[in-house]
Amino acid sequence: MxxxxxxxxxxxxxxxxxxxxxxxxxxxxxxxxxxxxxxxxxxxxxxxxxxxxxxxxxxxxxxxxxxxxxxxxxxRGRLADIPLYGTIPAGFSADREQQPDGCVTVDVASIGFKPTRNTFALRVAGDSMIGRHICDGDIAVFEHGAEPRPGQIVAALIDRQSTLKTFVVKNGRPFLKAENPKYPDLIPSEELVIQGVFRALIRQTNE
Amino acid sequence: MxxxxxxxxxxxxxxxxxxxxxxxxxxxxxxxxxxxxxxxxxxxxxxxxxxxxxxxxxxxxxxxxxxxxxxxxxxRGRLADIPLYGTIPAGFSADREQQPDGCVTVDVASIGFKPTRNTFALRVAGDSMIGRHICDGDIAVFEHGAEPRPGQIVAALIDRQSTLKTFVVKNGRPFLKAENPKYPDLIPSEELVIQGVFRALIRQTNE
DNA sequence: GCTGATACTGTTTAGACGAACAGTATGATG
DNA sequence: CATCATACTGTTCGTCTAAACAGTATCAGC
The missing domain is CATH 1.10.10.10 (Winged helix-like DNA-binding domain superfamily/Winged helix DNA-binding domain)
Structure with missing residues (x-):
């Protein structure tokens, strides 16, 4: 050329x-x-x-x-625009249109899946998932409505706040587990709302 | 509306x-x-x-x-197209145009900095930086030519392969350190080529 | 059964637009 | 110094295009 x-x-x-x-x-x-x-x-x-x-x-x-x-x-491949929410209030649904805080745009190939209308992003607060190498400040991408499989990470609504937990099954019953020894919780998953299944991550160095 | x-x-x-x-x-x-x-x-x-x-x-x-x-x-904010290389051979330079393997497109706000002509991406192979929560398969974004500060992560060329290491200074001399107890290396940084300073990360869940 | 919104057909018009043709000037290359 | 590519001016032409006008049909709500 x-x-x-x-x-x-x-x-x-x-x-x-x-x-x-x-x-x-x-x-x-x-x-x-x-x-x-x-x-x-x-x-x-x-x-x-x-x-x-x-x-x-x-x-x-x-x-x-x-x-x-x-x-x-x-x-350059196909792009996806994913709404970024600060905190997700209780009633997240595809119908009820909620005002996003921002927009995360990525090409589909880099995040490894094709986002749908139920895909959304959250900024991670806290180090509860540090054991799965998800850090404070990371942008996490979720699929709402997908059925979590054991071992997958989910966003769950606890005390009106979105929290990251691992979905586990123990004795045939589903639980949510934090991946940090500081948080030894094991919460029965029936009690709370699972907002989405973790799909991808974007991190920026904070210097 | x-x-x-x-x-x-x-x-x-x-x-x-x-x-x-x-x-x-x-x-x-x-x-x-x-x-x-x-x-x-x-x-x-x-x-x-x-x-x-x-x-x-x-x-x-x-x-x-x-x-x-x-x-x-x-x-949607301003987008950045970052070339994705498989492995970077010795002579990475802005002049010598190298054929990228792919293109990572992200909005500037999500990766937290404005990429330049010297920005590039690598797919991480291996778990040498697991201590800094960078996993096998992640896409890492680097800035070529930037001066690394102690504690920052860099891509270095070791044995004709790009490897991730932490840049540290000990007794006034620069070293490269792996962040995994399995790799107890501490390599004098003068001996190798630092290709870029780590800036951002994109991860996809591998299910 | 009236009314208004939606979802069209059919036609006309003014202006926007890409392309083509005819030139000129300048600078680099040999 | 000749030649060629670049970098323009100036103009014309036919088509593309948005917009406007005049209608018709269907359907939902009242």
Whole structure:
């Protein structure tokens, strides 16, 4: 793949920026206007060269049909937008729409499963699951409504707070267990609401 | 925000799908064609209603200027595309462009820092950093070229393989230490190449 | 059974848009 | 110094496109 000239790179950057901020790629004339060209054909010519060098694709004769094609972007998979909640109140349900605190966006391949409408994320508070290598401050992704299997980690509602616990079965009865010797709890799982099954994790270093 | 009818939802889904797969939103006539409408005005009417209900925005008189505005998508922040390498050979550098094995896409807020051109990701192999709660199979994100501070985790090249170690300073000299009693190594860091400083982590449950 | 919203067909129009053609200027390369 | 690619101006053309107008059919709620 040939290298772009400085001007061509600037045009490509502008297109990319437009797509990011406005969700729409600019027309030839908008490109010309942005760079102060007095003719839309100046932009057309640039696009032709950028396209020839492989950094751009477009559908002929279609308006705003440009597409930036960097090597990385070509590898980019399908994205998932997962709602991030601070704390989940008792009645989490798919129907009752709750206002999320934020949005975690990840590509599907990296988290290893395809999120559904019942997928949500929580920021982990406390070190109750340190034994399963889930740390304070991590973002944990859950699937609501899935049936937990023994050994899986779940988010459960205890004292109006979402808490992480391991789902275990002892003598045929389901329990929830903390993975930290400091919390020797073993709570019968019938008594509380299991909000979701743990699916993925995102951690940022806190420096 | 009012609810959409079934037909309106279908139209909105189609627009969203077009944007995902082709990067471009459809025109009124393309929508009409897709649903078998004989008049582009049928699509126009649907768009008008969807827009009125707040699920869509558009710039008047501009071609393909639709924008899906779900509550989640509004919260979506800036995205970062990070190259994922299998193993990094000795000469990792920003100049020498190396073919990535994949692409990890995350929103900047979730990983807690803004990736640069020197950011890359590795899939963790082995449990040498289990003491710092980094597990086998995790995707670790690194910043190449950053100066490690004592206690930070780094990716180092040992025996032609990228390995995770903690960067420590003992008696004024830098060492690399594994965080697992099974690996009691303490390697003088001058002898090896530090490829990057650990910044973030993505984990998927392996069930 | 009236009314209003939804869900269309069918047609027209003005303007937006990509593409093509005809030139000019500049700078790099050999 | 000739040549070629880049980087434009200026213009025309045909099509694409959003929008507007005039209707029709169906269905739910009252």
């Amino acid at each position: 040939m290298k772009l000239t400085v001007k061509q790179q600037r045009v490509l950057d502008f297109i990319h920026k437009c797509q990011q901020t406005q969700g729409v790629t600019p027309t030839h004339q908008e490109i010309a206007a942005h760079f102060g060209f007095r003719s839309p054909n100046a932009a057309t010519e640039h696009l032709r060269l950028i396209r020839r060098k492989g950094f751009l694709e477009s559908v002929p004769r279609k308006a705003r049909a440009l597409r930036v094609t960097s090597a990385l972007l070509k590898l | 009012m609810k959409l009818t079934v037909k309106q939802q279908r139209v909105l889904d189609f627009i969203h799908k077009c944007q995902q797969t082709q990067g471009v939103t459809p025109t009124h006539q393309e929508i009409a064609a897709h649903f078998g409408f004989r008049s582009p005005n049928a699509a126009t009417e649907h768009l008008r209603l969807i827009r009125r209900k707040g699920f869509l925005e558009s710039v008047p008189r501009k071609a393909r200027a639709l924008r899906v505005t779900s509550a989640l998508l509004k919260l």
